[in-house]
Each structure stands twice: as C-alpha cells, then as structure tokens.
Amino acid sequence: MAHHNPWPDEGNTGHIWDEDIRELDNPPPLWWMLSFYAGFIMIVFYTLYYPTIPLTDELGGHTEGMAGWTQVNEYHEDYTVLKNWRVAKFADKEEKLASMSVTEIMADEELKSYAVATSKVLYGDYCAACHATGGAGNPNFPVLADDDWLWGGSVKQIEASLIQGRIGNMPAKGMMGNLTDQEIEDVTDYVIALSEGKGGDAAYAAGKAVYTKGMCLACHGPAGKPLAPAGAANLTDQVWRFSSDRDTVKNVIAYGVNVKKNGEYIKGTQKAVMPSFKERLPNADVNIKRLAVYVHSLGGGQ
Incomplete structure (x- = not known):
C-alpha cells in the first residue's frame, strides 16, 4: 500500500495498491439508493399485510395481517384445485372402477394399471404398518409378496379378506x-x-x-x-x-x-387379527377393489 496519494483530488480514500489500484469514495447510484429505501418500505408493507410478528398468547398471539392469508388456507385452496382437476381427468376410470368387479378390472390392462398406480398411497396409509412396503411383511405379519395364502390369493379372495377381515384360529x-x-x-x-x-x-x-x-x-x-x-x-x-x-x-x-x-x-x-376395511377406508366400495388389485400385483397373487 502506498504511503502517499498521487491523486489527491480524485476522491479516493488514500488506500492504494500496486502503485495505481486505489479505493474510491464515490456515492452509490441514485437508482441503488432508491431501491435500498424501497426495501424498508416493503418491510413495513409485509409486516402489516401478512402474519408476521410472533406474540405470546397473553398478547393475543401472532399478528394475522390485513390480508388474512395463511399457508394452511393456501394449501387447502391448492389441494382443492388439484383434486378437482384429478376428478375431471380420471372421472371415466373412477366410474369404471365403481361399476366393474375386481375380476373385470383385472381383465382390463389399462384399468388394472390405473388401479395399481392409484393404490400406492392408500396401501401406505392403511396396510404398510403391518404388511410393510411392497408387501414384504413386518415381523409376525403375513407377507403379501409370496405365494403362501391362508385365505386364498385370487383377486376375488383378497377382496373378500379386505371386506370381511380375518381372524386366525388354532386351538391350544x-x-x-x-x-x-x-x-x-x-x-x-x-x-x-x-x-x-x-x-x-x-x-x-x-x-x-x-x-x-x-x-x-x-x-x-x-x-x-x-x-x-x-x-x-x-x-x-x-x-x-x-x-x-x-x-x-x-x-x-x-x-x-x-x-x-x-x-x-x-x-x-x-x-392374528386383520380388521375389516369396509368401514375403515374412505370410499370403501371402490378403494377395496383398488387395493385388492394392488395386493394381487405385488407378486404373490394366484
């Protein structure tokens, strides 16, 4: 760093390196300063418009904002849009699932593929806790991916197990x-x-x-x-x-x-008790058929 300033009228800070590299002391451009101050204005706007300030329950809880916006409400609105889109797009397939038997669904490759694809989340929510992902079976629960069926492995028999539930019985x-x-x-x-x-x-x-x-x-x-x-x-x-x-x-x-x-x-x-899913599943008449086709597809169906 130089100890003298060859450019005293330039408006630099006096910090000079390698003879001619110096640090200037120019003010920021006007557009940058305006943007900087606008940022403070936007902070005030966001604070008033959206829920922002976390307060204790004694003080009435967080500020709700003038817009009344919440992430939960936005989620429900978006989900409703998606749900309505799905209903419209797949209405014909859902109607077929409702009107056809499981054996008829199995005979329709396109509908069978649709039933399998739309059952994965349903299986995860209602079946995987006992039968594990992919039907591998958790300890002391049946494996659904093999050919060993206590009550029969045809798609019709699987449907009956889902509807009626199963209670094991062996005398002591x-x-x-x-x-x-x-x-x-x-x-x-x-x-x-x-x-x-x-x-x-x-x-x-x-x-x-x-x-x-x-x-x-x-x-x-x-x-x-x-x-x-x-x-x-x-x-x-x-x-x-x-x-x-x-x-x-x-x-x-x-x-x-x-x-x-x-x-x-x-x-x-x-x-060894498997509950009936007739009263457990939403839209059970259709979803039981959907799950029966999915379980049959895991590899052990007869």
Whole structure:
C-alpha cells in the first residue's frame, strides 16, 4: 500500500495498491439508493399485510395481517384445485372402477394399471404398518409378496379378506390337554421336518403319529398342506406365519392362535387379527377393489 496519494483530488480514500489500484469514495447510484429505501418500505408493507410478528398468547398471539392469508388456507385452496382437476381427468376410470368387479378390472390392462398406480398411497396409509412396503411383511405379519395364502390369493379372495377381515384360529393343544408335553415336542419336530421336506423320515414317525392323533390334519391336511384355503397354514413350505424358530413353533402348538378364556387371550397365545376395511377406508366400495388389485400385483397373487 502506498504511503502517499498521487491523486489527491480524485476522491479516493488514500488506500492504494500496486502503485495505481486505489479505493474510491464515490456515492452509490441514485437508482441503488432508491431501491435500498424501497426495501424498508416493503418491510413495513409485509409486516402489516401478512402474519408476521410472533406474540405470546397473553398478547393475543401472532399478528394475522390485513390480508388474512395463511399457508394452511393456501394449501387447502391448492389441494382443492388439484383434486378437482384429478376428478375431471380420471372421472371415466373412477366410474369404471365403481361399476366393474375386481375380476373385470383385472381383465382390463389399462384399468388394472390405473388401479395399481392409484393404490400406492392408500396401501401406505392403511396396510404398510403391518404388511410393510411392497408387501414384504413386518415381523409376525403375513407377507403379501409370496405365494403362501391362508385365505386364498385370487383377486376375488383378497377382496373378500379386505371386506370381511380375518381372524386366525388354532386351538391350544397343550391348554386343551389333548397332547402331553412329550407329544408336543414330537409334533414340533415333525412340523419343522415337513417344511424341510423330511416329513417321511423314520426319525419323525412319533411326531407324525401325534399329528394324526391331535387332528392337525383336519386343518393342515394329511400331508401338511391344506386341501382348501380356509385360514390354515401350509406346513410343507418354508413360509412361516410367525417364525421358524423351534420355540415359536412349539409355542403355537401349545397355546394356539387367538385362544381366549373368559373373554381374554390366554398367556402365550399368538394374536392374528386383520380388521375389516369396509368401514375403515374412505370410499370403501371402490378403494377395496383398488387395493385388492394392488395386493394381487405385488407378486404373490394366484
């Protein structure tokens, strides 16, 4: 920085670098000053026109502004515009969903795609808490993306499950006293062996005898596979309603599913209840069909 000022009449500040680079002291342009002062005027305008000043409840809360504007009101106005646009744009498809059966919707590829596309948020709001994103199933809840269906996996059967809800039912073999502790141990090993394809091995003969004696075959079928979808699990695959852990399998056999005594669940019983969505879903007649098509599309529909 120079210690002398070769341009004393220039109006610079006296700060000079590299012999001729200096800092001038000129006033800002008029247009810039006018914009600067206009900014202060706009602050006053915004303060009066929009809700601005946060006050305590004792002082009446925040100032509401002369416009009466709020973000919530603007959101509702914009949402109404969007909703009306959607209603107008997709009215024909919504009418078809309302008038056609789920089997007819499945036969119409365009309408099926529309039902799937418009079900994702609905599924997330009402189904994903139990069945997880994409139907992967949260712990102790059914997986919807496999081919294991307790009540049937056709789109019509899925619709029926959504309308009626489902309540699992398996008697407690231990609590009822029709199986001894040793028999429960034996049939537990046999049930696990069935899932591994080893049900015919001589090592599990005792468990197979208990399976017949305990009337397990009445629901699960003579070979561990139900003859018809009526809520009973297929014991010959490796898909487990609760867990493949031996203690869990044994516990289900001993204490059953949804077993109650005097109106209360007994200790140890597994709870398996799916509510009816007929009264839960908005516009249920259409949205149940929409969800049935979506669930069927997740990969496990039959």
